[in-house]
Amino acid sequence: MSLRDKLLNFLYTHRGFIKDPCRLPRHVEKKRQEVRHWAEEEILPVVEELDRRAKEEFPWEIVRKGAEIGLLTDLIPRTFGGGGRLLDFFRHGTLHGALIIEELSKVCPGVAVIFGAHMLGLLPILLSMDFKAGRRFLSRVTDAARSGKPELCAFAITEPAAGSDAEDTHGARRAKLLTYAKKKDGYYVLNGRKCFISNGSVASIITVFAATDKEKGIDSWTCFVVERGMKGFSVGRIEDKMGQRASPAAELIFEDVKVPSANRVGREGEGWKLNLLTLDTSRPPVGFIALGAAQHAVRKGLEYAEKEGLLRDRHVQHIFADMLMKIEAARTVVWRACSTFPPVSWLSATAKCFASDVAMDVCSRVVDFMGDEGVKVGNEVEKAFRDVKLTQIYEGTNQIQRLSFAEDYPGLNRKNKPFRVF
Amino acid sequence: MNLYQQIAGAVESFVKRELTELSADMEKGDVDAWERCRKWLHETVLHLAPLSEEHGGVGLGEQELCGVLLELGKASASFAVALLSHYAGIYVLQSLNVTVDRNMFYASAGLLSHHVIAAPFIHNAVVVEAGRVELVTGDQLRERSNQVALLGLQGCSVFVTTSDVHAKELGELNLHEQKHIYARVQNLLAAVAVGNAMDALRIAEGYANERYQGGDVIIRHGIVQEILGRMKAKVLLSEAGVLKAAAGGTEDKLMARALAAVLCEEVCVDAVQLLGGYGYMKDYVVERKLRDAKTIAALDRGSTALFKQVIEEKLL
Structure with missing residues (x-):
């Protein structure tokens, strides 16, 4: 056999494995395996109960265990006691953290959102580069995680009359904001309410966005940290959701809450900028939450097909190939968006919107494929269908993602940039 | 009367x-x-x-x-x-x-x-x-x-x-009787799906007329108008298909059922989407409409299998 023949044979036998652009550094892959193992061993057996008893009990035990393996602190730089390297953010964006979230989502998107919403709550503090706020709150989170009594964070922008408006540049100017912070001597008086806040009822540190000037509205938006236990702060109704039930979504009420000026994150009026930066950073990982659930649904569908002896049917192979192709394509764009730093709005919007649409389609098709078995409560597939729907809604509905895309995509916006050439 | x-x-x-x-x-x-x-x-x-x-x-x-x-x-x-x-x-x-x-x-x-x-x-x-x-x-x-x-x-x-x-x-x-009854029942099931979707559409329209975003009620937004228009068309098509199939043969009934179930599920998905966070909460009925629509679509062998079955049986 000539050298050419040998090489051709080698390429033929090893196609796809010579260079994989999605190969991860060894320590990240190890962490991913560790989380996968933990989720399958300890979360999977209680998933059904978490789904059923969502409003009664919060899974603190899972949070504690998650804190032990660094899920609450990996994003926080080592300067503040966390496990993250500052350069990682520049080199890999949020990719490594998002892949961990994907692993959790394969088992339970609700649990993934508990950790995801915590990271979302941390992001304004991190992105603001406000060292004082970082030292105060990020260090507190790492200390708490180390002590075995973890503290969670939450991110609060949505208001009863301003959902999509809080996430869309054009709408925001005309938003009917209800949460205001009035500056006094050394503190702010916060009044208003926020709704559908993930982790809202259990978080100790909440990054709240409020206008400081009623006239200026969103232009005066400022980020504050509201701490659990502050006088005048209370949790209103805890929502009864269709899915992702392990993660509570709550209404937060602020009645003359005295927030010290030291709790302000960044400068006054920087809220809108911080909000958009935070959302652009956090949207791509939502794509991973959606795709994690979709992958799990496909796995369950395949198990069913195998049990029923359907896997050799070309029609069935076609159905699964179609679903997996979509997942692979969506995963590529989400991977790219997560790896980009600083985040690019149109890319983040594409990742979140495309991946959640794909995941919804895939979960719906798996349920349909399994027929009677697919809709049975407790089979994990119907849960994936319920869970995935929310990924099309939170962090800006997919309609808002399209507007964000249109706003930012070169050549499609008003900035007169030339149309993007590939 | x-x-x-x-x-x-x-x-x-x-x-x-x-x-x-x-x-x-x-x-x-x-x-x-x-x-x-x-x-x-x-x-x-x-x-x-x-x-x-x-x-x-x-x-x-x-x-x-x-x-x-x-x-x-x-x-x-x-x-x-x-x-x-x-x-x-x-x-x-x-x-x-x-x-x-x-x-x-x-x-x-x-x-x-x-x-x-x-x-x-x-x-x-x-x-x-x-x-x-x-x-x-x-x-x-x-x-x-x-x-x-x-x-x-x-x-x-x-x-x-x-x-x-x-x-x-x-x-x-006998096989003929069984098929005949099966098709009748499936078509009637599609009628339930259509009713369910009609109500989801009604709720979504009501919400779109009341909800303010971007300084106006959302029904004035082009994208919302398009979504509602598509939903209406899907409901209309499903209803017409189901009623026509009721007078038709086995094949018509099964096809009408499969298509109506898919379209009505899409209508309910859109209704939840239009209501946003509210649509996902159990207090708002559209969440239930979506679960019901998906269940109806997947009952028995699901719509995908039904589409295939219609042609497969014709070949036998």
Whole structure:
């Protein structure tokens, strides 16, 4: 056999494995395996109960265990006691953290959102580069995680009359904001309410966005940290959701809450900028939450097909190939968006919107494929269908993602940039 | 006013007056709410709607039954499907010339779903498997079979029969009869899906007219208008297909069922999407509409398999 023949044979036998652009550094892959193992061993057996008893009990035990393996602190730089390297953010964006979230989502998107919403709550503090706020709150989170009594964070922008408006540049100017912070001597008086806040009822540190000037509205938006236990702060109704039930979504009420000026994150009026930066950073990982659930649904569908002896049917192979192709394509764009730093709005919007649409389609098709078995409560597939729907809604509905895309995509916006050439 | 018009009027008034309000309780399995529906069925004799007049029934045709189930499906898909399961049982018994007890509530398995989907007040279940028809009592089902919950249609009792259940053999349906009844039942199921989607559309339209975003009610936004327009078109198409198929053959019925289920699910997905965070919460009915729509679409073998089945059977 000539050298050419040998090489051709080698390429033929090893196609796809010579260079994989999605190969991860060894320590990240190890962490991913560790989380996968933990989720399958300890979360999977209680998933059904978490789904059923969502409003009664919060899974603190899972949070504690998650804190032990660094899920609450990996994003926080080592300067503040966390496990993250500052350069990682520049080199890999949020990719490594998002892949961990994907692993959790394969088992339970609700649990993934508990950790995801915590990271979302941390992001304004991190992105603001406000060292004082970082030292105060990020260090507190790492200390708490180390002590075995973890503290969670939450991110609060949505208001009863301003959902999509809080996430869309054009709408925001005309938003009917209800949460205001009035500056006094050394503190702010916060009044208003926020709704559908993930982790809202259990978080100790909440990054709240409020206008400081009623006239200026969103232009005066400022980020504050509201701490659990502050006088005048209370949790209103805890929502009864269709899915992702392990993660509570709550209404937060602020009645003359005295927030010290030291709790302000960044400068006054920087809220809108911080909000958009935070959302652009956090949207791509939502794509991973959606795709994690979709992958799990496909796995369950395949198990069913195998049990029923359907896997050799070309029609069935076609159905699964179609679903997996979509997942692979969506995963590529989400991977790219997560790896980009600083985040690019149109890319983040594409990742979140495309991946959640794909995941919804895939979960719906798996349920349909399994027929009677697919809709049975407790089979994990119907849960994936319920869970995935929310990924099309939170962090800006997919309609808002399209507007964000249109706003930012070169050549499609008003900035007169030339149309993007590939 | 003919008989059907009277029935349609009674159904519409019950839906508006009571069923819409009862539906939330029915989903939670409230016995009193289901009992109220049972009484109403007795009062209107609607539980005997598909039974021919010579056998003491009302003798409603398929299109008329579609109308009834569509209307009920607007308020409670659970109730409409439980009633359809009862109708399917009557179809089979009629086909086998077995006397239908006017006071009994039946359910069926093998036509609507492989499971027995029934109202909590079920007396007997007609189980069809490979043409063989058996009768199982409700008590037997409750004691000896596995009871499961479904993604949607909650409040209905869903049983997975086991070999432990003693059944009385009633006879055999030939393949043609079985296919015919199966197609009729599936088309009626699609009518429930259409009713369910119509209500989701109504809620979404109402919300779009009230919700302010970007300084205006969202119905004035082009994208919302397009979504609502698509939803309307899908509902219209599904309704037309189902009603036309009611007068058509087996193939038409199965195709109408498969397409309507898919389109109506899409309508409900869009309705939840339009309501955003509110749509995802259990306090808003569209969340239930979506679960019901998905369950209806996936019942038996699901829409994907049905599309394939229609052509496959034609080749045989």
